[in-house]
Amino acid sequence: MAEIAVGIDLGTSNTCVSLMRDGEVQVLDNVYGERISASVVHFHEDGSVEVGNSAKAKVIHSPAETVASAKRLIGRYYFSEEVKKAQAVYAYEIVEAANHGVRIEIREEEFSLPEISAMVLREMKQIAERHTGEKVTKAVITVPAYFNDNQRQATKDAGRIAGLEVLRILNEPTAAALAYGFGMGLNQRVAVYDLGGGTFDISVLEIGKDIFEVLATCGDTFLGGDDFDDRIIDLLADDFIAEHGVNPRNDPYAFEKLKLAAENAKNQLSVDEEAHISIEDVLSNDDGEPLGVQRTITRSEFAILIQDLIQRTFKVCDEAMQQSDLTVRDLDGVILVGGPTRLSIIREAVTHYFQQEPRRDVDPDEVVSIGAAIHAASLVGEAQDAMLLDVTPLDLRIGVAGGLAEPVIERNTPVPIEQTRTFTTFQDHQESVQIRVYQGDHRIAEQNTLLGQFEFSGFEKGPRSNVKIDVTFEIDADGLVNVTASDQATGQQASTQITLSSGLDDEQIERIIQEDVAGRVTTAGMDDVVAASGATRETPGGHDTQASQAAPAPTSSEEPSGEPSLFGDGSTDFSLDRAKDQVGPSESDEADLELLDDDEMIQLTEESVAPDDPISLDTLVGQSEGDKGFLEPSREDLSSPDLELAEEDE
Numbered sequence: 286m287a288e289i290a291v292g293i294d295l296g297t298s299n300t301c302v303s304l305m306r307d308g309e310v311q312v313l314d315n316v317y318g319e320r321i322s323a324s325v326v327h328f329h330e331d332g333s334v335e336v337g338n339s340a341k342a343k344v345i346h347s348p349a350e351t352v353a354s355a356k357r358l359i360g361r362y363y364f365s366e367e368v369k370k371a372q373a374v375y376a377y378e379i380v381e382a383a384n385h386g387v388r389i390e391i392r393e394e395e396f397s398l399p400e401i402s403a404m405v406l407r408e409m410k411q412i413a414e415r416h417t418g419e420k421v422t423k424a425v426i427t428v429p430a431y432f433n434d435n436q437r438q439a440t441k442d443a444g445r446i447a448g449l450e451v452l453r454i455l456n457e458p459t460a461a462a463l464a465y466g467f468g469m470g471l472n473q474r475v476a477v478y479d480l481g482g483g484t485f486d487i488s489v490l491e492i493g494k495d496i497f498e499v500l501a502t503c504g505d506t507f508l509g510g511d512d513f514d515d516r517i518i519d520l521l522a523d524d525f526i527a528e529h530g531v532n533p534r535n536d537p538y539a540f541e542k543l544k545l546a547a548e549n550a551k552n553q554l555s556v557d558e559e560a561h562i563s564i565e566d567v568l569s570n571d572d573g574e575p576l577g578v579q580r581t582i583t584r585s586e587f588a589i590l591i592q593d594l595i596q597r598t599f600k601v602c603d604e605a606m607q608q609s610d611l612t613v614r615d616l617d618g619v620i621l622v623g624g625p626t627r628l629s630i631i632r633e634a635v636t637h638y639f640q641q642e643p644r645r646d647v648d649p650d651e652v653v654s655i656g657a658a659i660h661a662a663s664l665v666g667e668a669q670d671a672m673l674l675d676v677t678p679l680d681l682r683i684g685v686a687g688g689l690a691e692p693v694i695e696r697n698t699p700v701p702i703e704q705t706r707t708f709t710t711f712q713d714h715q716e717s718v719q720i721r722v723y724q725g726d727h728r729i730a731e732q733n734t735l736l737g738q739f740e741f742s743g744f745e746k747g748p749r750s751n752v753k754i755d756v757t758f759e760i761d762a763d764g765l766v767n768v769t770a771s772d773q774a775t776g777q778q779a780s781t782q783i784t785l786s787s788g789l790d791d792e793q794i795e796r797i798i799q800e801d802v803a804g805r806v807t808t809a810g811m812d813d814v815v816a817a818s819g820a821t822r823e824t825p826g827g828h829d830t831q832a833s834q835a836a837p838a839p840t841s842s843e844e845p846s847g848e849p850s851l852f853g854d855g856s857t858d859f860s861l862d863r864a865k866d867q868v869g870p871s872e873s874d875e876a877d878l879e880l881l882d883d884d885e886m887i888q889l890t891e892e893s894v895a896p897d898d899p900i901s902l903d904t905l906v907g908q909s910e911g912d913k914g915f916l917e918p919s920r921e922d923l924s925s926p927d928l929e930l931a932e933e934d935e
């Protein structure tokens with residue numbers, strides 16, 4: 286019998302697990318018969334953890350111990366806009382970890398985002414184990430197509446912490462298209478419009494016989510149904526202030542009540558013309574009497590409230606159509622994914638934009654996990670193979686002089702892809718080179734996401750431009766970025782994966798696996814399975830050795846290198862750790878991302894551009910001999926010749 290590999294749609298709001306066996310895909314329900322579980326993690330006082338819809342219900346009474354929408358934060362830096370927005374909305378404590386990472390603090394314990402997501406994944410693993418009566422250790426996990434490398438890597442880490450071998454990180458729209466067209470022998474061009482709780486993605490795909498080719502994908506990782514809720518919360522809060530003179534937004538308990546009521550009202554508008562909201566005890570007055578709020582909201586009122594948010598999705602659609610060189614008339618179908626697409630306002634707007642009715646035969650809540658399950662089955666030989674040709678959603682860039690970042694691999698380029706550029710040193714007899722890699726669409730380096738920076742040393746020193754360092758940028762099928770540097774003269778080579786901002790290195794992940802953080806998840810109904818399979822019941826805080834063993838052990842090349850050797854410690858080793866260890870010399874707290882802003886050292890040189898390689902952007906990198914810090918480029922260094930070259934290259 287083929288191995289079991291499940292497909293998991295790890296959503297911002299909801300998570301869904303499916304399994305394909307004997308040619309049939311089944312969406313797996315929990316003991317309560319729920320096929321969709323809220324991606325909410327509630328921490329009990331005894332240390333045990335509850336996940337899903339029952340955990341979501343706890344938010345009203347324990348908002349600070351109940352973590353929702355972790356996906357909005359995964360793979361982010363603490364200083365990012367997204368983290369600030371989340372801090373304004375969620376009652377749980379979001380704190381800064383060393384080197385700009387993000388942690389959630391619950392009852393004086395800190396958890397990384399991959400650990401929180403791992404708890405959701407562990408719940409899915411256990412739901413699957415209850416269904417199969419067997420250990421489930423393999424999964425395909427989906428992510429928004431628009432996720433960057435940091436977010437993808439952090440999701441993969443979450444899988445590993447949950448005790449799952451992540452066979453593939455699959456883009457959600459690709460999964461949806463797979464569920465829609467697998468084995469159908471179609472020949473169609475389709476758009477997948479995916480509006481979830483927290484993210485919006487649009488992808489244009491060409492489906493041929495067993496080939497699913499993404500032509501373009503665009504998205505916004507901070508736009509979704511939660512933003513619709515916020516608009517209703519604003520209305521309710523304004524009403525409440527007008528009536529009682531107190532702002533309920535300032536009270537986490539009151540806010541959670543408004544939020545829940547707003548979400549319910551929104552969802553009701555997908556069925557009814559109007560929704561009535563009535564909360565009797567938003568807050569109490571000084572005499573302990575409850576203060577409430579009532580309001581009726583109609584579909585047309587709601588449409589006005591969210592009009593600009595809907596329009597934002599179509600701006601992204603414009604981009605995707607342009608990138609795919611198609612017009613809406615070229616499309617054979619539109620597939621809707623995500624809870625908010627159940628709203629008639631959205632369906633009508635989509636129909637208007639694409640000039641055709643979206644498909645009605647696709648379940649917007651389950652289609653992504655079904656596609657993930659189909660792909661998982663094909664990866665373990667349980668189903669026939671379909672060729673998935675995906676693209677990278679964001680430019681991969683390299684930092685150059687003047688605080689700019691030049692694209693190395695442009696967005697919407699098919700992946701996997703490998704691109705090699707030749708670099709030379711900035712100065713004669715330079716000892717090491719420093720390279721910064723970004724993902725994003727901006728020419729200004731700091732407006733992109735920093736994936737990593739690394740130093741390469743140990744190459745043969747010589748006059749500037751005699752040194753030739755090949756740097757290979759690779760994006761794999763999971764969308765993960767890998768960088769290899771090699772010296773043509775000495776053959777010295779080093780490679781690493783640029784996976785930085787989850788804030789977890791291999792050692793930390795191993796420790797978390799040993800501590801079995803995910804084992805705290807108590808899944809209803811698991812006792813039956815244990816009885817059936819003879820497996821050990823995972824108790825809160827206990828140790829699940831099988832799950833630990835299932836996680837891949839670190840390979841020697843992945844092993845943490847100890848002290849970061851970025852800043853000219855004379856090491857000849859290429860060193861690239863995660864961002865938390867990367868942003869400065871380990872012993873100095875001053876070292877910070879600020880360093881990355883205006884003292885860029887990589888520059889373009891005209892003479893190093895090989896004449897027979899017009900697209901190759903040779904950059905040169907500066908750290909003067911013996912200089913232990915960054916080199917500040919002189920004004921001349923930033924002047925026009927270098928920049929002109931960059932512009933010509935575009």
Ligand SMILES: Nc1ncnc2c1ncn2[C@@H]1O[C@H](COP(=O)(O)OP(=O)(O)OP(=O)(O)O)[C@@H](O)[C@H]1O
Binds near residue numbers: 511553
């Ligand atoms: N019937 C409905 N009408 C309107 N909105 C709904 C309905 N059902 C669910 N939603 C909303 O859909 C959102 C969740 O959608 P979904 O489960 O597709 O997101 P997700 O997959 O968790 O998120 P993402 O894909 O962004 O990671 C929530 O905002 C929820 O309130």
Ligand SMILES: [Mg+2]
Binds near residue numbers: 296623
């Ligand atoms: Mg989703």
